[in-house]
Amino acid sequence: MSNGVAVNFAVLSETRAEADDSRFYTIGDLAREFSVTLRTLRFYEDRGLLAPRREGTARIYDARDRDRLSVILKGKQLGFTLTEIRAMLAEERGNNGIAANLNLSLSQIEDQITHLEQQRIEVEEALVELRACRARLINVA
Known part of the structure; x- marks a missing residue:
């Protein structure tokens, strides 16, 4: 019976991870979560650091955009320029398609x-x- 509990827990964990990957965010959602302004998010988009999909005039961010924003803000916290962060993100994307961290x-x-x-x-x-x-x-x- 304990094996059944472990398997159910693993399935539940995978389901949560999949749900997080398929979740979408508005610009306001990300601004609130990361305590940044809407202008900041639009600036990062203009600089090619974020690429939300558009539905009319609304920006729709996915889990990848959220992860990238987390990396961008961590890079800024560590004093890196946006140019340096962009290069790190491009290098990470070339390695495995996902920018999960700075990999310094x-x-x-x-x-x-x-x-x-x-x-x-x-x-x-x-x-x-x-x-x-x-x-x-x-x-x-």
Whole structure:
């Protein structure tokens, strides 16, 4: 009897996965789920990162678009440019047809860490300069 339960659970899991794959989303659905604006989604579409199907004027996104959006936003969070993200998505699509994650190489990770550390130094320098300007202005007043 325990084997029957395991089999039923496996079938239920497959059914849920299939249901998620066949689910469709409106632009508003994705905007709410990922806390982005409608304008952001249209921008990603204009840049060729997302390709929703159209029904009249409505944009209809599928599970693949949702996965791609997740990857795009993760890439942005890690500081990659949209051009870099587009290249990663194209590379992923060439490998297996689905963009499930960024699949970063060690070299890409090391380069991005170096880039972000340099940006942090530049931001700290800008903050020091702005704080000094603020202090001078407060002392003049």
